Amino acid sequence: MHDYPKNTFTYTPTQSNGDIRLDRVLIAQFPTFSRTYFQELIVDGLVTINESVVNKSNHRVRAGSQVGVLFKTKEYNLAPTAVDFEVIDEQPDFLIINKPAGLLVHHAASTPDEVSLVNGLLHRYPDMQGIDTTNRPGIVHRLDKHTTGLIIVARNHEAQIALSNAFKERQMHKTYLAIVTGTPLATGSIALPIGRHPRERQKMATFGIDVRPALTHYTVLEQYKEHAIVSVRLITGRTHQIRVHFAALGHSLVGDSVYGRASDLIARQALHAWQLSFTFKGQSFSYTAPLPDDLQALQRTFACKN
Secondary structure, eight states: OOOOOOOEEEOOOSSTTOOEEHHHHHHHHSTTSOHHHHHHHHHTTOEEETTEEOOOTTOEEOTTOEEEEOOOOOOOOOOOOOOOOEEEEEOSSEEEEEEOTTOBSSOOTTOTTSOBHHHHHHHHOGGGTTSSSSSOTTBSSOOOTTOEEEEEEESSHHHHHHHHHHHHTTOOEEEEEEEEESOOOSEEEEOOOEEEOSSOTTOEETTOEEEEOOOEEEEEEEEOSSEEEEEEEESSOOTTHHHHHHHHHTOOBTTOTTTSOOOSSOSSOOEEEEEEEEEETTEEEEEEOOOOHHHHHHHHHHHHTO
8 A cells, every 4th residue: 555645735936947848846845756756747747737738848847837636556565575785884774785786676667576685675675665656766876787885774754755855966975986987187077967868768879758867077096008997986876877977988888798799707797886975964874886896807807917
């Protein structure tokens, strides 16, 4: 049973310029739901402004408008299931997890039955069942299925809202390690917008549909003959941001078959969520997850070729 929030509200702008996109209005009003979820509702004709259906996420909402939302749920496999993942830290309000490669964080429309981290969380922590209404209990951010490393999970509804807001306000500091092709500059910033690819809907692109600003800072830690290990700090958090940005520079991630080329040396993109730091309830937290075995092996291989 899902306890959905009241589905009609009056839009009151929090900025002096007033009108903003419909999907962003909805996210601000209901912060535990994802932008993708609201975009799907809008496309399906389940969102109205002043009792008229609006089918575009970028529709500008004026102050005083009556916004209506018909919430819906999808049938996903949420059965508690034993899943192998490492818990680095358990706090009363959140968990820090070191996600292995190949584990989906949460379900999507294209993978409704695949076992995910959510199934494992519900098996290991039954009290997390029902802490929100999104079929993603505890999830406040995500990593790609084949990206390893640190992810924070909320353990109650209040923490889920607070941590979700911290990500939106860029108060979570995340650093990744990536192994890329070629010889990038020793340090740099990539400021290219990212949106949905206009033809391949499962991909993102710097020239895509509904592009949004994206900013990535990086530093080369080790340069090999034809590859480099880089630390990457995200300022924004767009889908596939690191992979798209480095591919746009001509330095795609090793093993990235979507934005670069598959590799015989590793079965996935060489990307790892390495460090995570933040402040929660006045206390500072900082975590590091060492490189997994496959990335360590890749690193040794390139070092030997120098």
